[in-house]
Amino acid sequence: MIINRRQFIFNTLITAIAGSTLIGCSQSTTGKAITAVEIxxxxxxxxxxxLLxxxxxxKAQIFYQGKDTPTFFCDTVEMFHTLLSPEQVKVVSAAFVQDMGKADWDQPHGNWILAKDGYYVLGSKRHGSMGPTIASFAQEAEAQKFAGQWGGKLLRYAEIKADMVDLSGGALHDTRM
Structure with a gap:
């Protein structure tokens, strides 16, 4: 019986941590609005x-509570992997991704949106910096158009799970590193 209780407590703790790290809100605890930083x-x-x-x-960026500068990621898969990792215990103040409905895929710049508000396409034929990526969009219609052209499945932020963001393949196949 003690093993079941420990497992229950462990699962409850992991769920609480995951819920608190995936907030992606746009205001810090001080009330100051958080805005994405341009690369x-x-x-x-x-x-x-x-180099992003x-x-x-x-690309993606996460602002952690108590930090004025973001942690940058060269790929949305890296961001989701970090947020969904059981070891992730830092409080997230905001997370941003680029709207690929507006940004140039080959040289993305600007067009940052709150990650929690995005529409995502998983499993497309388009690759990012680390190989297969999760394309991010502000508008559902743009995400559907992308999926129609490049394949993949349309998901919302909360539907992306840890087993969808494996980092074991990207760097192993990058010949430019």
Missing amino acids: DPHTTCDLDGM ADYPGP
């Missing part, structure tokens, strides 16, 4: 040091 030619991915501007596909 420049020198902006690097916090996970692997890659050198690679195609949607």
Whole structure:
């Protein structure tokens, strides 16, 4: 019986942590609005040091509570992997992704939206910096159009699960690193 109770407590804790880290709101606890920071030619991915501007596909950034600067990701898969990781315990103040309905896929710049408000296409033929990526959009119609052209499944933010964001393939196949 004690094993079942421990498992219940563990599952409850993981659910609480996951729920608190996936907030993606646009205001900090101080009431100050949080806005996305634009990448420049020198902006690097916090996970692997890659230059964001050198690679195609949607980028992402997370603002953690108590930090004024974001953690950058060269791919939306990296962002979701970080947010959905059981080890993730930092409180997220905001998360942003690029609207690929407006941004140039090969050289995405600007067009940041709150991640929690986005529409996502998983499993398309388009690749980002780390190989297969999750395309992000502000409008459902743009996401559907993209999926019609490139394939993939349309999802909302809360529908993306940890088993959908495996990082084991991207860097292993990147010949430009």
